[in-house]
Amino acid sequence: MDGVGLEAYLIVGAILFGCGFACLLVKRNAIAILMGVELLLNGANLNFLAFARFTSLGLDGQVIGLFVIVLAAAEAAVALAIALNFYNNHLSIDVDSAKELKD
Amino acid sequence: MPETAETSHLIVRNLLTAAWLLPLAAFIAQVYAVECWSNRLSRASGLLGCAAIGGSLVLSLLAVAFFPSGSGSAHTADDGSNHAAVDAEHEAHPSATPAALAGRYYTLARFGDSRLELGWYVDSLTLVLFVVIGLIASCVHVFSLGYLDDERTEDYRDEHAHAGDEQPVSRAGRFHLFFAYLSLFCFSMFGLVLAGNLLQVFAFWELVGFCSYLLIGFYRERPSAVRAANKAILVNRVGDFGFLIGLAVLWTSVGTLQFATEVDSKGVTASGLFEQVRGDGQLELSDDSKSVVLQRHLEAGDEPAPTRPTIAYTLFVLAGLGIVAGSIGKSAQFPLQTWLPDAMEGPTPVSALVHSATMVAAGVYLVARCYPLLAPEVLLVVAYVGAATLFIGATIALTATELKQVLAFSTISQLGYMMLALGVGGWGAGVFHLSTHAFFKSLLFLSAGSVILACHHEQRLDRLGGLRHRLPWTAAAMLIGTLAVTGVGIPNPWAPGYSLALSGFHSKDMVLASALAFVRLNPLHSLLYLVPLAGAGITAVYMFRLWLKVFVGRPADQHVFEHAKESPPVVLIPLAVLAFFSVFSAVGGESSWLYRGLVTSEPAFVAASSTSSAIWPITHPGHEEIHAAHGAAGLMVWLVAMAGAGIAIWIFGYQPFSADELRATFPRLRQFLLDRWRFDALYDLAVVQPVLRISRQAIAIDRTVIDPLLHGASRLLVQLAGWGRRIDELLVDGAVVGIGAWTWRSGERLRRLQSGQLRQYVLWLGLSVVVLFGVVTWMRPG
Numbered sequence: 001m002d003g004v005g006l007e008a009y010l011i012v013g014a015i016l017f018g019c020g021f022a023c024l025l026v027k028r029n030a031i032a033i034l035m036g037v038e039l040l041l042n043g044a045n046l047n048f049l050a051f052a053r054f055t056s057l058g059l060d061g062q063v064i065g066l067f068v069i070v071l072a073a074a075e076a077a078v079a080l081a082i083a084l085n086f087y088n089n090h091l092s093i094d095v096d097s098a099k100e101l102k103d
Numbered sequence: 104m105p106e107t108a109e110t111s112h113l114i115v116r117n118l119l120t121a122a123w124l125l126p127l128a129a130f131i132a133q134v135y136a137v138e139c140w141s142n143r144l145s146r147a148s149g150l151l152g153c154a155a156i157g158g159s160l161v162l163s164l165l166a167v168a169f170f171p172s173g174s175g176s177a178h179t180a181d182d183g184s185n186h187a188a189v190d191a192e193h194e195a196h197p198s199a200t201p202a203a204l205a206g207r208y209y210t211l212a213r214f215g216d217s218r219l220e221l222g223w224y225v226d227s228l229t230l231v232l233f234v235v236i237g238l239i240a241s242c243v244h245v246f247s248l249g250y251l252d253d254e255r256t257e258d259y260r261d262e263h264a265h266a267g268d269e270q271p272v273s274r275a276g277r278f279h280l281f282f283a284y285l286s287l288f289c290f291s292m293f294g295l296v297l298a299g300n301l302l303q304v305f306a307f308w309e310l311v312g313f314c315s316y317l318l319i320g321f322y323r324e325r326p327s328a329v330r331a332a333n334k335a336i337l338v339n340r341v342g343d344f345g346f347l348i349g350l351a352v353l354w355t356s357v358g359t360l361q362f363a364t365e366v367d368s369k370g371v372t373a374s375g376l377f378e379q380v381r382g383d384g385q386l387e388l389s390d391d392s393k394s395v396v397l398q399r400h401l402e403a404g405d406e407p408a409p410t411r412p413t414i415a416y417t418l419f420v421l422a423g424l425g426i427v428a429g430s431i432g433k434s435a436q437f438p439l440q441t442w443l444p445d446a447m448e449g450p451t452p453v454s455a456l457v458h459s460a461t462m463v464a465a466g467v468y469l470v471a472r473c474y475p476l477l478a479p480e481v482l483l484v485v486a487y488v489g490a491a492t493l494f495i496g497a498t499i500a501l502t503a504t505e506l507k508q509v510l511a512f513s514t515i516s517q518l519g520y521m522m523l524a525l526g527v528g529g530w531g532a533g534v535f536h537l538s539t540h541a542f543f544k545s546l547l548f549l550s551a552g553s554v555i556l557a558c559h560h561e562q563r564l565d566r567l568g569g570l571r572h573r574l575p576w577t578a579a580a581m582l583i584g585t586l587a588v589t590g591v592g593i594p595n596p597w598a599p600g601y602s603l604a605l606s607g608f609h610s611k612d613m614v615l616a617s618a619l620a621f622v623r624l625n626p627l628h629s630l631l632y633l634v635p636l637a638g639a640g641i642t643a644v645y646m647f648r649l650w651l652k653v654f655v656g657r658p659a660d661q662h663v664f665e666h667a668k669e670s671p672p673v674v675l676i677p678l679a680v681l682a683f684f685s686v687f688s689a690v691g692g693e694s695s696w697l698y699r700g701l702v703t704s705e706p707a708f709v710a711a712s713s714t715s716s717a718i719w720p721i722t723h724p725g726h727e728e729i730h731a732a733h734g735a736a737g738l739m740v741w742l743v744a745m746a747g748a749g750i751a752i753w754i755f756g757y758q759p760f761s762a763d764e765l766r767a768t769f770p771r772l773r774q775f776l777l778d779r780w781r782f783d784a785l786y787d788l789a790v791v792q793p794v795l796r797i798s799r800q801a802i803a804i805d806r807t808v809i810d811p812l813l814h815g816a817s818r819l820l821v822q823l824a825g826w827g828r829r830i831d832e833l834l835v836d837g838a839v840v841g842i843g844a845w846t847w848r849s850g851e852r853l854r855r856l857q858s859g860q861l862r863q864y865v866l867w868l869g870l871s872v873v874v875l876f877g878v879v880t881w882m883r884p885g
Contacts, residue, residue, distance in 0.1 A: 025865055033861075096860060096861070
């Protein structure tokens, strides 16, 4: 197990997080943004699991990881419902067309 | 038996209090009648009023039955031998007021030893007046049910009042209101008679005056009615002003306005006016005759004070004159008699109740009640005022052209008789005439009301005539009244009390007897007998003239005659009741039940002859002297009255002269009398015109001085307010508006950040986190 340490996990998590964030920034499709959010969550989740493995956080980290997965599932359900409604109202899922609150 | 006395005391008090308050309850109900449980077509208010006053009458009669008659009635009127014993008894018990019950409801205020109370004072005079008022008011209430029947409508057309365009005024009927006023009047009148002190008398005195004002002005759409109501209340103010001065003098000098001496629950005795002034009967003058010594009750252990309290004689006379001035106003005596004839503008039942039988008699009542407080000089003034009044009233009545006017002047004249009787020392005669007059004058007025009702409000004498065929019952009732007021009858020389004559005969006999007895003792004042004697003749002339002109002869106006029809029973029954009392109330003369009852409350000092010499030497006759003069006076007044009646029947019954010839006989005298001795013109010139002139000038001053001042002040204010407004707009409003505008602008600027671009938000979020992270890293210690 040598060579693969905590830092490697953290770097992978940070890359995942960066990809998710970039996805949020550049994508206009709501579904793509949802995917970006999943990447963000999983990047963060990977950190929890890495800390659970390498530090004294122990089982608590794994439990929080499970929570985040459940939370992500719930969040996906809500977000997809919003996307569906959004599509019903705008006939598109381009988030740039969501400007009602501004006007 | 002290317990029985105590109980009857309480019973009388409670009965009379209930009789007094019953009409007040009815009044409150009647005022709200139309709003709450009835409508203008309903008779409920009238029936309620009748029930209330009927209840009062029954309660008063019960009170008479329970009144402890034995306690003070030891001295009877026609028994001269009793006087010595009575006087001795009064010396033993120094109380100047026999057979009177008194007490208080509660104390209003207390100033040191002086108290203002709501109290009650009951003697036989109170009781007689309660019964008389109750009886007459009941009759008048029933009569009014018929007389004011046409007011029970939503749309009453008043033919005597015109709106601007010669159309009769149309208004809602005021049936319920009329009965409300009547009830309030009855309450006030009962209160006046029951009152236990002079201030209370004054309060109810004003209240009856106010009711009179309301009732005279009942047809308030008629300008004449409004003027008459104002005149009545304004003329009465003159007298009441005197009354108030009298009260003030008594309050400051004697220290109480209470009639009766009172012992409160702690056993402290507060001497009343009567005891203080008249102690054991006569006025007690100081050594120099310049003041009256007051007699205050001393407690058992107290030493008599070295100097006893006194009241200066002039002040004492002033107090008496003040009280008399009040009476002169209320009883329409010379020189304030001018309001009463105008008061006939009110509905006829009101004239019967208020302006002939009860309220105007309140003045006489006041003089009778305050008799112990009146110095002999004041009584002399009363006598002369009465004599002048009776003569003036009688002469004007000779030429009066309207039915109710004749009766009004007759009332003034008869009130003059009462005042005269009181003034010459005939206390019993005065109040006796007061009671009998109440019956027959209300009978006359109600009969007149019946005529007016039958003839559709036609009451000019030259339009009436021959009505006895149409109105037989009314004619009979009015004839009874006429016979009663004139004193015509067939005397019984052996027992004058049981002559074939009506009540007025007996009471006027008593008045004339008192006057004759007085004149025999004071030959200087012979006028005081001759004037009423002549007045009796004139009374007979004008009363028979009235009756003959209305009921006998040819009808002057066929239209009126043919449409006249006898009034309904609700009108005639009260006439019958009053006629009964007019005939029988004084049977027996001096020994009649009514007179003997009244005399039990006569102030003790009146019984015996007395001479005073404070300012003018005057001798007042006692019972004995009056009794001695009765035969001669009665005979003379009877002769004069018969002569008067004969003249009237000759002139107006057989009509030897035509009406125009009569008019042409003494044109200037006739005009003088038609102008009512020109009193109205005199007052117009002396009082009304100057007042109007002053008010016109006051108006001018108002317009030229005060109005510009006010306008200037208001313009200044407007200017100041303008400045204030500008300051407001600039500073206060500016600050508030400025803050608002700044907030608005900031908001406008800030909203530009909210682009609505989701990805931009995310970018901001990311940048912020990075910046925060950098800051935290940089600032972390170590």
